Amino acid sequence: MKGLIKKDFLLIKSNLKSFIVIILVFTLFSMKGEGFNVSFILPFLAIMMFISTFSWDEFNNFNAYAITLPIGRRNIVKSKYISAIIFIAIATIIGLIITYLTTILSKNIFDIEVILSNLFGTILGLSIILAIWLPIVYKFGVEKGRIMLFVGVFAIVFLCATLSKLFDFTSLINFLNSLDKVLFIAIPLSSIAIMVISYLISVRIYLKKEF
Amino acid sequence: MKNAIEINALEKKYDNFKLGELNLEIPRGLIIGLIGENGAGKTTLIKSLLNIIKPSKGKIKIFNKDLKEMELDIKEDVGVVLDNMFFQEILTPHDINTIMKDIYKNWDTTLFNTYLSEFGINFNQTLKTMSKGMRKKVEIATSLAHKPKLLILDEPTSGLDPVVRNEVLEIFQKFVSDEEHTILFSTHITSDLEHIADKIIFIDKGQIVLNELRDEIIDNYGILKCSLDSFDKIDKKDIICYKKNKYDYEILIYDKNKMNKKYKDFIVDRITLEDLMILIIKGEK
Numbered sequence: 001m002k003g004l005i006k007k008d009f010l011l012i013k014s015n016l017k018s019f020i021v022i023i024l025v026f027t028l029f030s031m032k033g034e035g036f037n038v039s040f041i042l043p044f045l046a047i048m049m050f051i052s053t054f055s056w057d058e059f060n061n062f063n064a065y066a067i068t069l070p071i072g073r074r075n076i077v078k079s080k081y082i083s084a085i086i087f088i089a090i091a092t093i094i095g096l097i098i099t100y101l102t103t104i105l106s107k108n109i110f111d112i113e114v115i116l117s118n119l120f121g122t123i124l125g126l127s128i129i130l131a132i133w134l135p136i137v138y139k140f141g142v143e144k145g146r147i148m149l150f151v152g153v154f155a156i157v158f159l160c161a162t163l164s165k166l167f168d169f170t171s172l173i174n175f176l177n178s179l180d181k182v183l184f185i186a187i188p189l190s191s192i193a194i195m196v197i198s199y200l201i202s203v204r205i206y207l208k209k210e211f
Numbered sequence: 212m213k214n215a216i217e218i219n220a221l222e223k224k225y226d227n228f229k230l231g232e233l234n235l236e237i238p239r240g241l242i243i244g245l246i247g248e249n250g251a252g253k254t255t256l257i258k259s260l261l262n263i264i265k266p267s268k269g270k271i272k273i274f275n276k277d278l279k280e281m282e283l284d285i286k287e288d289v290g291v292v293l294d295n296m297f298f299q300e301i302l303t304p305h306d307i308n309t310i311m312k313d314i315y316k317n318w319d320t321t322l323f324n325t326y327l328s329e330f331g332i333n334f335n336q337t338l339k340t341m342s343k344g345m346r347k348k349v350e351i352a353t354s355l356a357h358k359p360k361l362l363i364l365d366e367p368t369s370g371l372d373p374v375v376r377n378e379v380l381e382i383f384q385k386f387v388s389d390e391e392h393t394i395l396f397s398t399h400i401t402s403d404l405e406h407i408a409d410k411i412i413f414i415d416k417g418q419i420v421l422n423e424l425r426d427e428i429i430d431n432y433g434i435l436k437c438s439l440d441s442f443d444k445i446d447k448k449d450i451i452c453y454k455k456n457k458y459d460y461e462i463l464i465y466d467k468n469k470m471n472k473k474y475k476d477f478i479v480d481r482i483t484l485e486d487l488m489i490l491i492i493k494g495e496k
Contacts, residue, residue: 003313010306011299056299065297068261068363069314070286210264 001071004079005086008053012087015052019045023098031102038102039095039115040122046091047126050084051146058142064211077138077206081199084130092119120187127191129153131198138205212275215239215361215393216260221269223255230255230417231269240390242383244408244425245397246484248492252417253397254294257365260395261291274360287316290354294365294397296346300339304332304349315357326352330378344375351379355386362386362394368403376400380407401484405429411484415492425484432487433467434480436460445474452494463490 030038103110137145214236222231230252245253258264271278273285312318330348368376386392413421442460451463464470471479
């Protein structure tokens with residue numbers, strides 16, 4: 001299993017340079033602009049890199065070969081979830097360091113609470129997206145999964161926008177804000193729970209899959 | 212342990228194709244050539260052996276261990292080359308080593324490096340910049356570097372030029388020389404098998420039509436050639452199958468020596484695996 005996680009890291013090696021450039025550009029933006037934060041962008045970049053590892057696996061028929069190795073289908077799926085978590089974790093840490101440095105450099109106050117709450121929101125959002133996306137990819141493959149991801153994200157955004165026009169969510173938001181401290185624990189826990197459920201579904205799909 | 216692989220009542224059904232029911236024993240220490248047309252079921256059989264696809268029914272034992280129960284244990288000792296390229300093309304042989312040493316317990320980096328050097332392959336070159344033959348060599352080196360007892364190879368020589376193909380076949384021969392190791396090797400390039408296979412398994416339309424030692428095939432089967440009007444002189448029960456050409460008949464016969472004596476007026480030719488394959492598939496009964 002460790003071998004497969006290493007493989008995912010080796011696969012992103014080649015586009016690491018372009019990602020560093022993107023990060024630098026965003027860092028400059030965040031130093032100039034207001035309310036713009038690198039720590040959001042980085043986990044999204046991590047997800048994009050993660051998705052690219054799936055594309056490589058599929059494009060070069062690695063999936064059938066992986067089954068022939070002494071790893072087991074369950075561990076093949078597990079390695080992908082672990083890769084995803086490590087990718088996001090590393091991106092988050094780098095994001096926090098850059099944010100910290102840029103705020104110090106631009107002599108602003110480093111408000112850890114604001115940054116963390118933004119970050120937690122991002123991570124929860126990403127876990128939900130991944131948790132839905134991964135089983136779909138295991139079932140239908142990367143290409144269809146990509147289309148479904150687009151459609152899904154648009155549907156959610158559209159739904160939220162429509163709902164917020166129809167109903168007044170101020171009280172809900174206020175209620176959530178009052179839960180501040182609870183959410184700090186609840187969000188990471190629910191992210192983990194969502195990922196675990198998604199993993200179990202993916203394993204069920206993958207155990208039956210033929211290549 | 213006499214057999215490397217034992218297959219019992221194996222069946223795999225698809226909408227438009229069915230493999231089996233197959234019963235097959237693959238003895239240890241030999242090179243077994245799996246031949247057949249494209250779509251005859253070679254890859255389906257190989258994929259079933261590796262659990263890449265799930266058979267509809269039947270039992271597979273490898274090294275006398277049940278494939279379902281001891282899959283990972285078995286796979287530690289199996290080396291595989293699949294018909295399509297299967298490593299991500301942006302990886303280098305060096306990367307493959309980094310990955311594989313954490314996957315196989317017995318992975319031997321030195322051995323892997325030795326194979327690559329023998330093949331003249333650059334460790335830090337990405338696969339996409341390599342020729343098809345070089346990539347195949349990287350795959351073959353990978354399949355050998357954990358010192359497997361069984362190699363399962365799906366069309367390992369297709370797309371290789373004759374020189375490389377010879378190199379590869381030599382490696383396979385070296386691999387089985389200790390009589391413990393087994394190779395199951397599918398191909399439609401039958402001339403490869405004439406050089407190295409000890410035993411031939413011939414699959415047609417999902418069924419095994421022939422499973423014999425190569426030498427026995429070459430010694431016993433023959434092609435009897437006769438002109439269009441003398442076909443009736445041949446005893447019907449001597450004809451396994453035949454093919455009508457423009458000017459003559461080609462008849463597949465068994466027991467070459469006996470037929471030579473019986474039909475003194477006709478020529479009985481040595482058979483090649485290719486002739487045999489074409490006659491059995493295309494011939495009439």
